[in-house]
Amino acid sequence: MDPKNPASFNHRTKKLSTGRTYHFVDQLPDNYDHKRSPTLLCVHGFPDFWYGWRYQIGPWVRKGYRVVVPDMLGYGGTDKPEDPSEYSTKKLCADLTALLDLLGVRRAVLIGHDWGAFTVGRFALWHPDRILALVMMSVPYTPPSRQYIPVEEVARLAPNLGYQADFANPTTTSELDTHLERFLSITFRTPTANENYTSRGSLFKLLQVSEVPRGPSVLNDSEFNQxxxxxxxGGMNGPLNYYRTAKHRYEEEAHAGLPADLPENLPVLFMWGTKDLTATPFVIGKARKFIRKLQDIAFEGRGHWVLVEAKDEITDRVGSWLQGLTSRPNSKGKL
Structure with missing residues (x-):
């Protein structure tokens, strides 16, 4: 498991009971025992794929965990439906449950970054009986909305989320496909860089700028090329479809009557960079209202890409937190 060599990981591709085909990395520890070795199911965000977890997989496996990392729908070797409704979190969570079924895993620790954080938070609502503990990174928990708010209105109320309205526009697909390298170079800039596209319309202005050197990045050249x-x-339509699901998500969640609070006894860890424009103390504070057992860890001076910017700290702190769950007085000795 060499982070510099994607082929060194154990890759699998399987059709799930939901009918969708997923590519995923499935890494087992030495002396794996499916009854005793906890499974960590790691869910990436936008624009990412299984590779985003390359620095964490090996160390967590060496700590005795089975680590499963899928390419989420629309990415990598996984199916890429054209219809945005296929990307609702209800359907994504059904896929993740089907993946656990395929692997013979009853309950797992769910770990998510960015859109993955949102997805694993919803997994805890849709399938509370399948989750042992929850780790969210960079995107704080938000409860199901009691009324539908169009993404354009969200962008008006919270200008730092204006990019979501841009991504929801179907014309953005061709824009990003055309200017892919430029878009990715902006996306993976270090938090000290001046370029960002959080406000509405700013992305398109940046994409029209003449090609310039990549500048300060959280990725080295080899990683960027990956x-x-x-x-x-795979193209950008699948990844962007996540931003086109707001109405579908609202209707599914309202119909199911999903609760606002996460399960009362669910341990939850939130990890974030203090330079991340999408994770602010205000929204983290709001999340506390819905999570009884929330712990949070802030990484000073780090930005959105904490899996790379704070790779060693993420690896160690998650491992220590999970170990702590098994050593508490009321613990049964294992997750």
Missing amino acids: YVDEMRR
Whole structure:
């Protein structure tokens, strides 16, 4: 399991009971025992793929965990439906449950970054009987809305989320496909860089700028090329479809009557960078209202891409937190 060599991981591709085909990395520890070795199911965000977890997989496996990392719907070697309704979190969570079924895993620790954080938070609502503990990174928990709010209105109320309205526009697909390297170079800039596209319309202005050197990035050249190749191969329509699901998500959640609070006894860890424009103390504070057992860890001076920017700290802190869950007085000795 060499982070510099994607082929060194154990890759699998299987059709799930939901009818969708998923590519995923499935890494087992030495002396794996399916009854005793906890499974960590890691869910990436936008624009990412399994590769985003390359620095965490090996160390967590060496700590005795089974680590499963899928390419989420629309990415990598996984199916890429054209219809945005296929990307609702209800359907994504059904896929993740089907993946656990395929692996013979009853309950797992769910770990998510960015859109993955949102998805694993919803997994805890849709399938509370399948989750042992929850780790969310960079995107704080938000409860199901009691009324539908169009993404354009969200962008008006919270200008730092204006990019979501841009991504929801179907014309953005061709824009990003055309200017893919430029888009990815902006996306993976370090938090000290001046370029960002959080306000509405700013992305398109940045994409029209003449090509310039990549500048300060959280990725080295080899890693950056991995992302360019992967996103170019699959195209940006699938990844962008996540931002086109607001109405579908609202209708499914309202129909199911999903609760606002996460399960009372569910341990939850939130990890974030203090330079991340999408994770602010205000929204983290709001999340506390809905999570009884929330712990949070802030990484000073880090931005959105904490899996890379704080790779060693993420690896160690998650491992220590999970170990702590098994050593508490009321613990049964295992997750």
